[in-house]
Amino acid sequence: MRIPCPYCGTRDAHEFGYLGDATTRRPDGGDPFDQVHIRDNPAGPHEELWYHGAGCRRWLVVSRDTRTHAITGARFAKEPA
Template sequence: MRIPCPYCGHRDAHEFSYLGDATLTRPDPETADPQEAFFQYVYLRENPAGPHEELWYHAAGCRQWLVVERDTRTHAISGARFARASKAGEVTS
């Protein structure tokens, strides 16, 4: 699998470390039931079949966090962007 790093170009997946789902938002600890919210955030995850956004760290390259759009059925990658360029409220580096 080759990942298109916006800075380094197409690189082998072995240069990267996988973190997980890039669509999750950390719960606010000031909510009414923070223990339940954090339990769901940490332990209850979806297992999507199809296009999905994931966080990858380019450890053997530019050392940037990337949001990679990958189809979980075929492993086809449709794009990647720097995580710091994500919209407000999303996970960023």
């Protein structure tokens, strides 16, 4: 899989570390177990957080289809959607 870094250009996924869902928000209470372990497993377009550790060392939000692994875009995590 190749990830398009906005700063470094398109790179192999091995240069990146995967964190998870970029749309998850911390809830205001509830069971801590559910907050950590109970997650959706979406099929289709999804935004994920990736860290470019072997490159610019920045966090990216990558738009990826979880069924095909096709990446439709990437932006720096601090940029607005």
